[in-house]
Amino acid sequence: MADRQHALDLDATDPLAGVRARFRIPDGLIYLDGNSLGALPVGVPAAVGRTVEQEWGTDLIGSWNANGWWDAPRRVGDRVGALVGAAPGQVVVCDSTTVNLYKLLVAARRLRPERPAVLIDADDFPTDRYIVESVAGASVARSLGPEVGVVVRSHVNYQSGRLHDLAGLTAAAHDAGVLVLWDLSHSVGVVPVDLDGAGADFAVSCTYKYLNGGPGAPAFAYVAHRHQEALRQPLAGWLGHAQPFAMAPGYEPAAGIGRVLAGTPPIVSLAALEAALDAYDGVSLADVRAKSVALTSLFIELVADRFGDAFSLASPAAALDRGAHVCLSHPDAYPIVQALIARGVVGDFRQPDLLRFGFAPLYSRYVDVWDTVDRLAAVMASGEWDTAAYRRRAAVT
Numbered sequence: 001m002a003d004r005q006h007a008l009d010l011d012a013t014d015p016l017a018g019v020r021a022r023f024r025i026p027d028g029l030i031y032l033d034g035n036s037l038g039a040l041p042v043g044v045p046a047a048v049g050r051t052v053e054q055e056w057g058t059d060l061i062g063s064w065n066a067n068g069w070w071d072a073p074r075r076v077g078d079r080v081g082a083l084v085g086a087a088p089g090q091v092v093v094c095d096s097t098t099v100n101l102y103k104l105l106v107a108a109r110r111l112r113p114e115r116p117a118v119l120i121d122a123d124d125f126p127t128d129r130y131i132v133e134s135v136a137g138a139s140v141a142r143s144l145g146p147e148v149g150v151v152v153r154s155h156v157n158y159q160s161g162r163l164h165d166l167a168g169l170t171a172a173a174h175d176a177g178v179l180v181l182w183d184l185s186h187s188v189g190v191v192p193v194d195l196d197g198a199g200a201d202f203a204v205s206c207t208y209k210y211l212n213g214g215p216g217a218p219a220f221a222y223v224a225h226r227h228q229e230a231l232r233q234p235l236a237g238w239l240g241h242a243q244p245f246a247m248a249p250g251y252e253p254a255a256g257i258g259r260v261l262a263g264t265p266p267i268v269s270l271a272a273l274e275a276a277l278d279a280y281d282g283v284s285l286a287d288v289r290a291k292s293v294a295l296t297s298l299f300i301e302l303v304a305d306r307f308g309d310a311f312s313l314a315s316p317a318a319a320l321d322r323g324a325h326v327c328l329s330h331p332d333a334y335p336i337v338q339a340l341i342a343r344g345v346v347g348d349f350r351q352p353d354l355l356r357f358g359f360a361p362l363y364s365r366y367v368d369v370w371d372t373v374d375r376l377a378a379v380m381a382s383g384e385w386d387t388a389a390y391r392r393r394a395a396v397t
Protein backbone atom coordinates (compact mmCIF):
# COMPACT_ATOMS: atom_id res chain seq x y z
CA MET A 1 0.00 0.00 0.00
CA ALA A 2 1.21 3.49 -0.88
CA ASP A 3 2.26 5.76 1.98
CA ARG A 4 2.28 9.55 2.34
CA GLN A 5 5.87 9.78 1.15
CA HIS A 6 4.85 8.04 -2.07
CA ALA A 7 2.28 10.81 -2.65
CA LEU A 8 4.90 13.48 -1.95
CA ASP A 9 7.25 11.78 -4.42
CA LEU A 10 4.56 11.88 -7.09
CA ASP A 11 4.12 15.63 -6.46
CA ALA A 12 7.87 16.14 -6.74
CA THR A 13 7.91 14.73 -10.29
CA ASP A 14 4.53 16.14 -11.40
CA PRO A 15 4.98 18.24 -14.56
CA LEU A 16 1.99 20.36 -13.48
CA ALA A 17 3.18 20.95 -9.91
CA GLY A 18 4.17 24.55 -10.65
CA VAL A 19 0.72 25.44 -12.00
CA ARG A 20 -0.76 25.36 -8.48
CA ALA A 21 0.99 28.70 -7.81
CA ARG A 22 -1.34 30.26 -10.40
CA PHE A 23 -4.19 29.90 -7.90
CA ARG A 24 -5.08 31.24 -4.51
CA ILE A 25 -5.79 28.21 -2.37
CA PRO A 26 -6.46 29.02 1.30
CA ASP A 27 -3.69 27.69 3.55
CA GLY A 28 -4.34 24.23 4.88
CA LEU A 29 -7.51 23.73 2.85
CA ILE A 30 -7.92 20.69 0.62
CA TYR A 31 -10.31 21.90 -2.02
CA LEU A 32 -11.99 19.08 -3.93
CA ASP A 33 -14.94 21.02 -5.31
CA GLY A 34 -13.32 22.58 -8.35
CA ASN A 35 -15.88 20.64 -10.38
CA SER A 36 -18.55 22.92 -8.89
CA LEU A 37 -16.71 26.23 -8.44
CA GLY A 38 -13.10 26.38 -9.59
CA ALA A 39 -10.52 28.11 -7.38
CA LEU A 40 -9.50 31.74 -7.86
CA PRO A 41 -6.63 32.26 -10.33
CA VAL A 42 -4.17 34.86 -9.02
CA GLY A 43 -4.55 37.27 -11.96
CA VAL A 44 -8.31 37.62 -11.70
CA PRO A 45 -8.66 40.24 -8.93
CA ALA A 46 -6.38 42.71 -10.75
CA ALA A 47 -8.08 42.09 -14.10
CA VAL A 48 -11.52 42.67 -12.61
CA GLY A 49 -10.20 45.73 -10.76
CA ARG A 50 -8.84 47.17 -14.01
CA THR A 51 -12.10 46.55 -15.83
CA VAL A 52 -14.08 48.27 -13.11
CA GLU A 53 -11.72 51.12 -12.15
CA GLN A 54 -10.14 52.05 -15.45
CA GLU A 55 -12.46 50.79 -18.16
CA TRP A 56 -15.81 51.41 -16.51
CA GLY A 57 -14.74 54.15 -14.11
CA THR A 58 -12.68 56.26 -16.49
CA ASP A 59 -13.06 55.15 -20.08
CA LEU A 60 -16.81 54.61 -19.73
CA ILE A 61 -18.82 54.00 -22.90
CA GLY A 62 -15.74 54.23 -25.11
CA SER A 63 -14.67 50.90 -23.66
CA TRP A 64 -16.99 49.03 -25.99
CA ASN A 65 -14.54 49.76 -28.79
CA ALA A 66 -11.31 50.94 -27.15
CA ASN A 67 -11.14 48.25 -24.48
CA GLY A 68 -12.43 45.37 -26.54
CA TRP A 69 -15.75 44.89 -24.75
CA TRP A 70 -17.61 44.47 -28.00
CA ASP A 71 -15.41 41.63 -29.19
CA ALA A 72 -15.15 39.90 -25.82
CA PRO A 73 -17.76 37.14 -26.39
CA ARG A 74 -16.01 36.05 -29.60
CA ARG A 75 -12.45 36.71 -28.41
CA VAL A 76 -12.87 34.77 -25.18
CA GLY A 77 -14.91 32.22 -27.12
CA ASP A 78 -11.96 31.50 -29.39
CA ARG A 79 -9.69 31.04 -26.37
CA VAL A 80 -12.11 28.56 -24.83
CA GLY A 81 -12.48 26.98 -28.25
CA ALA A 82 -8.75 26.24 -28.32
CA LEU A 83 -9.27 24.08 -25.21
CA VAL A 84 -12.00 22.00 -26.87
CA GLY A 85 -10.57 21.53 -30.34
CA ALA A 86 -12.64 24.24 -32.01
CA ALA A 87 -11.06 26.35 -34.72
CA PRO A 88 -11.76 30.11 -34.38
CA GLY A 89 -15.20 31.43 -35.21
CA GLN A 90 -17.24 28.58 -33.72
CA VAL A 91 -17.47 29.47 -30.02
CA VAL A 92 -19.01 32.42 -28.20
CA VAL A 93 -19.09 33.07 -24.47
CA CYS A 94 -22.48 34.36 -23.35
CA ASP A 95 -25.49 33.71 -21.14
CA SER A 96 -25.68 30.62 -18.92
CA THR A 97 -25.37 26.96 -19.85
CA THR A 98 -29.10 26.61 -19.31
CA VAL A 99 -29.91 29.45 -21.72
CA ASN A 100 -27.40 28.25 -24.31
CA LEU A 101 -28.83 24.73 -24.12
CA TYR A 102 -32.24 26.16 -24.83
CA LYS A 103 -31.01 28.24 -27.77
CA LEU A 104 -29.04 25.46 -29.42
CA LEU A 105 -31.60 22.75 -28.75
CA VAL A 106 -34.39 24.74 -30.36
CA ALA A 107 -32.04 25.62 -33.24
CA ALA A 108 -30.98 21.97 -33.70
CA ARG A 109 -34.61 20.79 -33.75
CA ARG A 110 -35.38 23.37 -36.42
CA LEU A 111 -32.75 21.63 -38.57
CA ARG A 112 -34.58 18.31 -38.14
CA PRO A 113 -38.26 19.29 -38.36
CA GLU A 114 -39.35 15.83 -39.51
CA ARG A 115 -37.81 14.18 -36.42
CA PRO A 116 -39.02 16.16 -33.38
CA ALA A 117 -38.01 13.79 -30.59
CA VAL A 118 -34.99 14.55 -28.39
CA LEU A 119 -33.01 11.82 -26.67
CA ILE A 120 -31.55 12.44 -23.21
CA ASP A 121 -30.44 10.07 -20.45
CA ALA A 122 -32.69 9.91 -17.40
CA ASP A 123 -29.66 10.52 -15.15
CA ASP A 124 -28.34 13.60 -16.93
CA PHE A 125 -27.97 16.93 -15.11
CA PRO A 126 -31.37 18.37 -14.10
CA THR A 127 -31.19 21.58 -16.13
CA ASP A 128 -30.42 19.56 -19.27
CA ARG A 129 -33.40 17.27 -18.64
CA TYR A 130 -35.73 20.14 -17.79
CA ILE A 131 -34.78 22.12 -20.89
CA VAL A 132 -35.26 19.04 -23.07
CA GLU A 133 -38.67 18.43 -21.49
CA SER A 134 -39.67 22.05 -21.90
CA VAL A 135 -38.58 22.16 -25.56
CA ALA A 136 -39.62 18.69 -26.70
CA GLY A 137 -42.71 18.24 -24.52
CA ALA A 138 -44.06 14.74 -24.91
CA SER A 139 -41.32 13.88 -27.43
CA VAL A 140 -38.57 13.09 -24.94
CA ALA A 141 -36.96 9.80 -25.96
CA ARG A 142 -34.87 7.41 -23.89
CA SER A 143 -33.49 5.45 -26.80
CA LEU A 144 -32.55 6.15 -30.38
CA GLY A 145 -35.49 5.65 -32.75
CA PRO A 146 -36.52 7.00 -36.15
CA GLU A 147 -38.41 9.89 -34.55
CA VAL A 148 -35.28 11.22 -32.78
CA GLY A 149 -33.58 14.17 -34.47
CA VAL A 150 -31.34 15.45 -31.66
CA VAL A 151 -29.42 13.85 -28.80
CA VAL A 152 -28.44 15.91 -25.74
CA ARG A 153 -25.70 14.35 -23.66
CA SER A 154 -23.18 15.33 -21.00
CA HIS A 155 -19.66 14.33 -21.97
CA VAL A 156 -19.02 13.49 -18.30
CA ASN A 157 -21.98 12.69 -16.05
CA TYR A 158 -22.16 15.13 -13.12
CA GLN A 159 -22.81 12.37 -10.60
CA SER A 160 -21.20 9.12 -11.66
CA GLY A 161 -18.33 10.81 -13.46
CA ARG A 162 -18.87 8.48 -16.42
CA LEU A 163 -17.03 9.71 -19.51
CA HIS A 164 -18.84 9.17 -22.79
CA ASP A 165 -17.11 8.56 -26.11
CA LEU A 166 -17.71 11.92 -27.79
CA ALA A 167 -16.28 10.98 -31.18
CA GLY A 168 -17.86 7.52 -31.27
CA LEU A 169 -21.32 8.67 -30.23
CA THR A 170 -21.21 11.61 -32.61
CA ALA A 171 -20.31 9.32 -35.52
CA ALA A 172 -23.02 6.80 -34.60
CA ALA A 173 -25.62 9.56 -34.32
CA HIS A 174 -24.61 11.01 -37.68
CA ASP A 175 -24.94 7.56 -39.27
CA ALA A 176 -28.54 7.59 -38.05
CA GLY A 177 -29.13 11.14 -39.35
CA VAL A 178 -29.18 12.57 -35.82
CA LEU A 179 -27.53 15.74 -34.47
CA VAL A 180 -25.77 15.82 -31.10
CA LEU A 181 -25.67 18.65 -28.59
CA TRP A 182 -22.88 17.97 -26.09
CA ASP A 183 -22.73 19.45 -22.61
CA LEU A 184 -19.04 19.76 -21.69
CA SER A 185 -19.56 21.23 -18.20
CA HIS A 186 -17.65 18.42 -16.48
CA SER A 187 -15.01 17.86 -19.14
CA VAL A 188 -13.85 21.24 -20.45
CA GLY A 189 -10.37 21.98 -19.16
CA VAL A 190 -9.84 18.55 -17.68
CA VAL A 191 -10.54 15.97 -20.40
CA PRO A 192 -9.07 16.53 -23.87
CA VAL A 193 -11.93 17.35 -26.25
CA ASP A 194 -11.62 17.60 -30.02
CA LEU A 195 -14.94 18.97 -31.27
CA ASP A 196 -13.78 19.66 -34.82
CA GLY A 197 -11.93 16.36 -35.05
CA ALA A 198 -15.05 14.49 -33.91
CA GLY A 199 -17.21 16.30 -36.45
CA ALA A 200 -19.35 17.59 -33.57
CA ASP A 201 -22.47 19.64 -34.26
CA PHE A 202 -23.16 21.68 -31.13
CA ALA A 203 -21.80 22.02 -27.60
CA VAL A 204 -22.43 24.09 -24.51
CA SER A 205 -20.73 24.32 -21.15
CA CYS A 206 -20.31 26.44 -18.10
CA THR A 207 -16.91 28.03 -17.40
CA TYR A 208 -16.95 28.26 -13.60
CA LYS A 209 -16.00 24.63 -12.94
CA TYR A 210 -12.57 23.47 -14.17
CA LEU A 211 -12.09 26.69 -16.17
CA ASN A 212 -12.22 28.74 -12.94
CA GLY A 213 -14.17 31.65 -14.44
CA GLY A 214 -15.82 32.52 -11.12
CA PRO A 215 -19.35 32.33 -9.71
CA GLY A 216 -21.91 32.88 -12.45
CA ALA A 217 -19.26 33.19 -15.16
CA PRO A 218 -20.84 33.28 -18.62
CA ALA A 219 -21.13 29.94 -20.41
CA PHE A 220 -20.06 29.05 -23.93
CA ALA A 221 -21.75 27.75 -27.03
CA TYR A 222 -20.14 25.95 -29.98
CA VAL A 223 -21.75 25.65 -33.41
CA ALA A 224 -19.76 23.87 -36.11
CA HIS A 225 -19.08 26.12 -39.12
CA ARG A 226 -21.19 23.91 -41.40
CA HIS A 227 -24.35 24.53 -39.34
CA GLN A 228 -23.97 28.25 -38.82
CA GLU A 229 -25.61 29.58 -41.93
CA ALA A 230 -28.81 27.61 -41.42
CA LEU A 231 -28.90 28.17 -37.66
CA ARG A 232 -32.00 29.93 -36.31
CA GLN A 233 -31.94 30.23 -32.56
CA PRO A 234 -35.06 31.37 -30.72
CA LEU A 235 -33.68 34.27 -28.64
CA ALA A 236 -33.47 36.67 -31.55
CA GLY A 237 -31.96 39.57 -29.63
CA TRP A 238 -30.35 42.68 -31.02
CA LEU A 239 -26.80 41.56 -30.24
CA GLY A 240 -27.15 38.59 -32.57
CA HIS A 241 -28.42 40.87 -35.34
CA ALA A 242 -26.37 41.35 -38.52
CA GLN A 243 -26.24 45.11 -37.81
CA PRO A 244 -27.08 45.79 -34.19
CA PHE A 245 -26.71 49.55 -34.51
CA ALA A 246 -28.86 49.81 -37.60
CA MET A 247 -31.76 49.44 -35.14
CA ALA A 248 -33.60 47.82 -38.04
CA PRO A 249 -37.32 47.03 -37.94
CA GLY A 250 -36.80 43.29 -38.37
CA TYR A 251 -34.37 40.63 -37.17
CA GLU A 252 -31.67 39.46 -39.48
CA PRO A 253 -29.14 37.04 -37.93
CA ALA A 254 -25.46 37.97 -37.89
CA ALA A 255 -23.15 35.97 -40.11
CA GLY A 256 -21.40 33.13 -38.33
CA ILE A 257 -21.30 32.29 -34.64
CA GLY A 258 -22.39 35.83 -33.67
CA ARG A 259 -26.01 34.88 -34.26
CA VAL A 260 -25.92 32.80 -31.08
CA LEU A 261 -25.63 36.01 -29.03
CA ALA A 262 -28.81 37.49 -27.64
CA GLY A 263 -28.20 40.53 -25.43
CA THR A 264 -25.50 42.63 -23.78
CA PRO A 265 -22.68 40.49 -22.35
CA PRO A 266 -21.63 40.57 -18.66
CA ILE A 267 -18.34 42.41 -19.18
CA VAL A 268 -17.01 42.19 -15.62
CA SER A 269 -17.56 38.44 -15.53
CA LEU A 270 -16.04 38.07 -18.98
CA ALA A 271 -12.94 39.92 -17.75
CA ALA A 272 -12.67 37.48 -14.84
CA LEU A 273 -12.98 34.50 -17.16
CA GLU A 274 -10.49 35.88 -19.67
CA ALA A 275 -7.88 36.36 -16.93
CA ALA A 276 -8.70 32.95 -15.44
CA LEU A 277 -7.85 31.27 -18.74
CA ASP A 278 -4.23 32.39 -18.29
CA ALA A 279 -3.95 29.50 -15.83
CA TYR A 280 -3.95 27.22 -18.90
CA ASP A 281 -1.09 29.03 -20.67
CA GLY A 282 1.49 26.48 -21.76
CA VAL A 283 -0.40 23.65 -20.08
CA SER A 284 -0.80 20.44 -22.05
CA LEU A 285 -4.25 18.87 -21.74
CA ALA A 286 -2.60 15.49 -22.20
CA ASP A 287 -0.62 16.17 -19.00
CA VAL A 288 -3.81 17.34 -17.30
CA ARG A 289 -5.63 14.15 -18.27
CA ALA A 290 -2.71 11.92 -17.24
CA LYS A 291 -2.55 13.56 -13.82
CA SER A 292 -6.33 13.46 -13.48
CA VAL A 293 -6.38 9.71 -14.12
CA ALA A 294 -3.54 9.21 -11.65
CA LEU A 295 -5.24 11.30 -8.93
CA THR A 296 -8.60 9.53 -9.18
CA SER A 297 -6.92 6.12 -9.41
CA LEU A 298 -4.83 6.80 -6.30
CA PHE A 299 -7.93 7.98 -4.44
CA ILE A 300 -9.94 4.89 -5.36
CA GLU A 301 -7.04 2.60 -4.43
CA LEU A 302 -6.52 4.27 -1.03
CA VAL A 303 -10.25 4.21 -0.22
CA ALA A 304 -10.41 0.49 -1.01
CA ASP A 305 -7.30 -0.18 1.13
CA ARG A 306 -8.54 1.77 4.12
CA PHE A 307 -12.26 1.08 4.13
CA GLY A 308 -12.83 -2.17 2.26
CA ASP A 309 -16.46 -2.08 1.20
CA ALA A 310 -17.68 0.44 3.82
CA PHE A 311 -17.80 2.93 0.94
CA SER A 312 -18.81 1.72 -2.47
CA LEU A 313 -17.46 3.21 -5.63
CA ALA A 314 -20.27 4.98 -7.52
CA SER A 315 -18.02 5.94 -10.45
CA PRO A 316 -16.60 3.71 -13.19
CA ALA A 317 -13.74 1.52 -11.91
CA ALA A 318 -11.89 1.77 -15.22
CA ALA A 319 -9.87 5.00 -15.23
CA LEU A 320 -10.46 5.74 -18.90
CA ASP A 321 -14.24 5.61 -18.37
CA ARG A 322 -14.07 8.38 -15.75
CA GLY A 323 -13.87 12.14 -15.84
CA ALA A 324 -12.06 14.00 -13.07
CA HIS A 325 -14.36 13.42 -10.12
CA VAL A 326 -15.15 10.34 -8.08
CA CYS A 327 -18.32 9.51 -6.16
CA LEU A 328 -18.46 7.15 -3.21
CA SER A 329 -21.76 6.02 -1.81
CA HIS A 330 -22.54 5.63 1.88
CA PRO A 331 -25.90 5.77 3.70
CA ASP A 332 -24.57 8.61 5.90
CA ALA A 333 -22.93 10.52 3.07
CA TYR A 334 -24.40 13.90 4.06
CA PRO A 335 -23.10 14.15 7.66
CA ILE A 336 -19.78 12.54 6.66
CA VAL A 337 -19.23 15.27 4.05
CA GLN A 338 -20.00 17.92 6.69
CA ALA A 339 -17.53 16.37 9.13
CA LEU A 340 -14.86 16.27 6.42
CA ILE A 341 -15.44 19.95 5.63
CA ALA A 342 -14.93 20.70 9.33
CA ARG A 343 -11.56 18.95 8.96
CA GLY A 344 -10.60 21.14 6.03
CA VAL A 345 -11.51 18.85 3.13
CA VAL A 346 -14.13 20.37 0.87
CA GLY A 347 -16.00 17.88 -1.28
CA ASP A 348 -19.74 17.82 -1.73
CA PHE A 349 -22.83 15.70 -1.21
CA ARG A 350 -25.08 14.61 -4.06
CA GLN A 351 -28.45 12.94 -3.79
CA PRO A 352 -29.24 10.41 -2.59
CA ASP A 353 -26.17 9.02 -0.82
CA LEU A 354 -23.07 10.24 -2.64
CA LEU A 355 -19.85 11.84 -1.46
CA ARG A 356 -18.38 13.61 -4.49
CA PHE A 357 -14.69 14.54 -4.78
CA GLY A 358 -13.44 16.60 -7.70
CA PHE A 359 -9.71 16.56 -8.44
CA ALA A 360 -8.64 19.62 -10.42
CA PRO A 361 -5.20 18.69 -11.78
CA LEU A 362 -4.08 22.32 -12.07
CA TYR A 363 -4.06 22.69 -8.29
CA SER A 364 -4.90 19.37 -6.61
CA ARG A 365 -1.86 17.46 -5.37
CA TYR A 366 -1.22 13.78 -4.79
CA VAL A 367 -0.60 14.54 -1.12
CA ASP A 368 -4.08 16.08 -0.97
CA VAL A 369 -5.47 12.73 -2.05
CA TRP A 370 -3.51 10.98 0.69
CA ASP A 371 -4.55 13.50 3.36
CA THR A 372 -8.20 13.37 2.28
CA VAL A 373 -8.36 9.63 2.78
CA ASP A 374 -6.46 9.98 6.06
CA ARG A 375 -8.94 12.57 7.36
CA LEU A 376 -11.86 10.49 6.16
CA ALA A 377 -10.41 7.60 8.17
CA ALA A 378 -10.23 9.86 11.25
CA VAL A 379 -13.84 10.99 10.73
CA MET A 380 -15.05 7.39 10.48
CA ALA A 381 -12.94 6.02 13.35
CA SER A 382 -14.08 8.74 15.78
CA GLY A 383 -17.72 8.68 14.70
CA GLU A 384 -17.57 12.48 14.84
CA TRP A 385 -19.81 12.75 11.77
CA ASP A 386 -22.76 11.38 13.76
CA THR A 387 -24.17 14.60 15.21
CA ALA A 388 -27.48 16.43 14.77
CA ALA A 389 -25.63 19.51 13.50
CA TYR A 390 -23.98 17.61 10.66
CA ARG A 391 -27.24 15.88 9.76
CA ARG A 392 -29.08 19.19 9.37
CA ARG A 393 -29.31 19.95 5.68
CA ALA A 394 -28.35 23.37 4.39
CA ALA A 395 -30.30 25.00 1.54
CA VAL A 396 -27.31 24.63 -0.74
CA THR A 397 -25.62 21.29 -0.35
Ligand SMILES: *Cc1c(COP(=O)(O)O)cnc(C)c1O
Nearest residue numbers: 096097098125154158183185206
Ligand atom coordinates in the same frame (compact mmCIF):
# COMPACT_ATOMS: atom_id res chain seq x y z
C1 LIG B 1 -22.90 22.65 -13.93
C2 LIG B 1 -23.76 22.17 -15.04
C3 LIG B 1 -24.73 23.00 -15.61
C4 LIG B 1 -24.94 24.39 -15.07
O1 LIG B 1 -25.89 25.13 -15.74
P1 LIG B 1 -26.07 26.66 -15.34
O2 LIG B 1 -26.96 27.22 -16.36
O3 LIG B 1 -24.70 27.28 -15.29
O4 LIG B 1 -26.67 26.72 -13.97
C5 LIG B 1 -25.46 22.52 -16.69
N1 LIG B 1 -25.28 21.26 -17.14
C6 LIG B 1 -24.36 20.43 -16.60
C7 LIG B 1 -24.19 19.06 -17.14
C8 LIG B 1 -23.61 20.85 -15.51
O5 LIG B 1 -22.72 20.03 -14.96
